[in-house]
Amino acid sequence: LGVDSVSAVPGTEKIRGVVELRGEVIAFRDNSEHCGAFISSNNGWSAVPATYLVKLKNLAKPESLLEHVSFTSGSVKGVIHSVALAPDSASGYVVLSQSVSANQPLQINGVTAATVGNCNAVTLSKGKGWQFIYHNFYGSSNTFYAYGCNGEQIIEVRPDGVIVPILVNNDSPQYICAHRNHLFASFPGGQLGHSLVGRPNKWSVLLGSEQFGLGDEITALSSTTGGVLIIGCRNKTAGLYGSGRDNWAMKDISSVGIHPGTLQTSFVPLAISKNGITRIDQTEQFGDFKLSEVDANRKLGFDKQHYNIVYSSTKPKSNQIRFYSAEGRHLCVMLQPDGSTRSTFFTYPELVKGIWQSPDNVYMAFNDGKVYRQSDNCYSFSGKQIDWIVKMAFNHCGFPTLIKSWHSAELQATTEGKSKLSYRFDLDYNSNYHASTLSKDLQIAGGGGRWNDSFWNDFLWSAEDYSTPTFHLSGYSRNIALSFSGTSIYSPQFEISGIILNYITRRNYRV
Numbered sequence: 133l134g135v136d137s138v139s140a141v142p143g144t145e146k147i148r149g150v151v152e153l154r155g156e157v158i159a160f161r162d163n164s165e166h167c168g169a170f171i172s173s174n175n176g177w178s179a180v181p182a183t184y185l186v187k188l189k190n191l192a193k194p195e196s197l198l199e200h201v202s203f204t205s206g207s208v209k210g211v212i213h214s215v216a217l218a219p220d221s222a223s224g225y226v227v228l229s230q231s232v233s234a235n236q237p238l239q240i241n242g243v244t245a246a247t248v249g250n251c252n253a254v255t256l257s258k259g260k261g262w263q264f265i266y267h268n269f270y271g272s273s274n275t276f277y278a279y280g281c282n283g284e285q286i287i288e289v290r291p292d293g294v295i296v297p298i299l300v301n302n303d304s305p306q307y308i309c310a311h312r313n314h315l316f317a318s319f320p321g322g323q324l325g326h327s328l329v330g331r332p333n334k335w336s337v338l339l340g341s342e343q344f345g346l347g348d349e350i351t352a353l354s355s356t357t358g359g360v361l362i363i364g365c366r367n368k369t370a371g372l373y374g375s376g377r378d379n380w381a382m383k384d385i386s387s388v389g390i391h392p393g394t395l396q397t398s399f400v401p402l403a404i405s406k407n408g409i410t411r412i413d414q415t416e417q418f419g420d421f422k423l424s425e426v427d428a429n430r431k432l433g434f435d436k437q438h439y440n441i442v443y444s445s446t447k448p449k450s451n452q453i454r455f456y457s458a459e460g461r462h463l464c465v466m467l468q469p470d471g472s473t474r475s476t477f478f479t480y481p482e483l484v485k486g487i488w489q490s491p492d493n494v495y496m497a498f499n500d501g502k503v504y505r506q507s508d509n510c511y512s513f514s515g516k517q518i519d520w521i522v523k524m525a526f527n528h529c530g531f532p533t534l535i536k537s538w539h540s541a542e543l544q545a546t547t548e549g550k551s552k553l554s555y556r557f558d559l560d561y562n563s564n565y566h567a568s569t570l571s572k573d574l575q576i577a578g579g580g581g582r583w584n585d586s587f588w589n590d591f592l593w594s595a596e597d598y599s600t601p602t603f604h605l606s607g608y609s610r611n612i613a614l615s616f617s618g619t620s621i622y623s624p625q626f627e628i629s630g631i632i633l634n635y636i637t638r639r640n641y642r643v
Contacts, residue, residue, distance in 0.1 A: 226238075277290050283306055352394070460483050543628065553617065557612055
C-alpha cells in the first residue's frame with residue numbers, strides 16, 4: 133500500500149539526477165523538450181521555482197548588484213540569486229527570480245544599477261545524466277549547496293529548488309569537484325580548470341582561475357584528505373599538489389587509468405581501472421601516492437569488461453564502496469583496517485538506471501520513474517521479492533584426509549521476529565560422486581533478550597534470545613559446505629553466530 137501511494141517524478145523519460153538538501157529531495161527527469169526539475173512534498177512532486185539568466189549592459193552602479201538583494205524592473209519585482217560581472221564591471225550576468233523585459237532599467241532601492249540586455253528562462257538540456265557534489269563555498273550556515281554537471285552545463289542547486297547556472301569559459305564541462313575551496317571542472321581534450329577561490333561562479337582568468345592540460349581524456353576527479361586532487365584519465369592517474377594558483381604542481385601518480393564514474397573514497401580512494409579494482413594509497417612521504425591492487429580482484433575473479441561498471445557509491449559507516457553494473461550484477465567491497473577486503477556480488481530485481489549520493493543517503497533510479505533510497509531500516513525492494521543466498525566455505529572438520537559420516541547440524545542464529553529460509557549442503561567440493569541435495573525449509577526466531585536478575589528500577593541483561601534449529605544431514609565425504617537462501621518481500625536481518633556439525637569419523641582417504 134505504501135509503495136502504491138508513491139508517485140513517479142513528472143516526465144516521460146529517464147530520471148537524470150537526484151539532490152537532497154535540508155531534507156528536501158529534488159529530482160531531474162527528461163520530458164519531450166528538456167530536463168525538468170521537481171521538488172518533493174507531502175502531496176507529491178511540484179516544479180522548482182523558475183529562474184532567469186539576464187545579460188546586463190550600461191552598468192551604472194555595479195557595486196549594488198549583490199546576491200539575495202531585491203530588485204525592481206518596470207512593474208516587476210524579484211530577487212537577485214547570483215551575480216557574475218566582467219573584470220572591468222562594464223558587463224555581466226545576473227540570475228533573477230522573475231522575468232524582465234529587454235532595455236528596461238534594473239533598479240536596486242530605487243536607483244538604476246544597470247540596463248537589461250536580454251532575458252532567458254533557465255532550461256536544462258535533456259538526454260544528459262547529472263552528477264552532483266555538495267560543498268559550502270561561501271562559508272555561511274545557509275549556503276551548503278549542491279553543484280551539478282551533465283556534460284554540457286554546470287548548475288548550483290539551492291535548498292528551495294532554485295537553480296543557478298554557472299557560466300564557464302569552455303564548452304562541454306565533463307566532471308566537477310570541490311578542492312581547496314575552488315570549483316574544478318574538466319573539459320574534453322584533457323583540459324582542467326577552476327573557479328576563483330570561494331566563488332564557484334567566477335571563471336575569468338584575471339580573477340584567479342587556471343587551466344591545465346593533461347594530455348589525456350579526464351575520467352574522474354576526487355579531492356583527498358591530504359590536500360591533493362586526484363585526476364583520473366583514460367591511461368594514467370595524476371595528482372594536483374599545492375594550495376592555490378601560486379604553487380599548483382601537477383605530478384603523474386601511475387600509468388594506470390581510471391574507468392569513468394568509479395572513483396570513490398572511503399578512507400582511501402578506490403576505483404575500477406583496466407587492471408581491475410585498484411586503491412590509491414598515500415606513502416610515508418606526505419603527499420605521494422601509489423596505486424595498488426585490491427585483493428577483491430582475486431576473491432571475486434572480477435573482470436571489468438564483463439561487468440560494465442557505470443555507477444558507484446559509498447557507505448562510510450561500513451567502509452563500503454559499491455560498484456553498479458549496467459548488466460545487473462553489482463559489487464560491494466568493504467575495506468578492512470589491515471588493508472584487506474570483504475567483497476560480494478549483489479543484484480536488484482531491475483536494472484539500475486542512475487545512482488546519486490548525498491552526504492546522508494544514496495538515491496537510485498530504475499525504469500518506473502520513481503526515486504528510490506537505500507536504507508538500513510527497509511528490507512524489501514519496492515514490494516518485490518528479495519532473492520538472497522549465503523554460501524559457507526567447505527569445512528573439513530580437522531583433517532581433510534579423514535572421511536566423515538554426516539548426521540545433523542545445529543544452527544545458532546538470531547533475528548528480529550521470525551525468518552524463513554532454505555538450506556542445502558554440498559560434499560567434497562561439489563564432487564559429482566555425491567547426489568546433489570535439494571533446498572529444504574528452515575525457520576529461525578529471535579527478538580529481545582534474556583534477563584537474569586532485577587532490582588528496583590533496574591534490570592540486568594544476560595544474552596540475546598537465540599534460535600537453535602537442528603536439521604538433517606546425510607552422506608560420506610571429507611568436507612561439507614552449507615548454503616542458506618531465501619525469497620520474500622520482507623527479509624529481516626539475521627546473524628549466524630555458529631554451526632555445530634554432528635558426524636562420525638570413518639576411514640582415512642588414501643592418496
